[in-house]
Amino acid sequence: MEITFIVDSNAGKLARWLRMMGYDTLFFKDIEDGRLVDMAMKEGRVVVTRDTQIAKRRVAANGSLRVILTRDDDPREQLLRVMKELSLDCQQMQFTRCLECNRRLVSRSKEEVKDLVPPYVFRTQVQYMQCPSCSRVYWQGTHWQRMKSALEEITAASSGHA
Numbered sequence: 001m002e003i004t005f006i007v008d009s010n011a012g013k014l015a016r017w018l019r020m021m022g023y024d025t026l027f028f029k030d031i032e033d034g035r036l037v038d039m040a041m042k043e044g045r046v047v048v049t050r051d052t053q054i055a056k057r058r059v060a061a062n063g064s065l066r067v068i069l070t071r072d073d074d075p076r077e078q079l080l081r082v083m084k085e086l087s088l089d090c091q092q093m094q095f096t097r098c099l100e101c102n103r104r105l106v107s108r109s110k111e112e113v114k115d116l117v118p119p120y121v122f123r124t125q126v127q128y129m130q131c132p133s134c135s136r137v138y139w140q141g142t143h144w145q146r147m148k149s150a151l152e153e154i155t156a157a158s159s160g161h162a
């Protein structure tokens, strides 16, 4: 079964990384602990939080709720911890999900995005993905490449070769 997440409001950047890897990741800027836990239980999501109170809850202690506690401020360290703990695969589903709203991206032809991307991008890029919810268009430009190499660094560290 595919692992899904709910990231606590104290670890927002991590949510974007998990989405970048293609994992279904909920994130709320402001959510009560109780609601977060309920939602995670109902949908079978792993909770990632910096809040030790959540990790101490009975449901977490008895194993019915999976909680990963990250003590680090650095989102890369947080991601590393989550990847190690769950042996996440960051290759298979990379860039299949919207970083902003978590929806699965749909692939688009050049013609379909012609009016949605800058002319320079249109001239140089062939593959496009679009979010059906917020309409944001993704392509493999420099930002994408930067995120990809950062992810590769983290992956190398997670498998112990860095």
Ligand SMILES: [Zn+2]
Pocket (backbone or CB within 6 Å): 098, 099, 100, 101, 102, 103, 131, 132, 133, 134, 135, 136
């Ligand atoms: Zn979106």
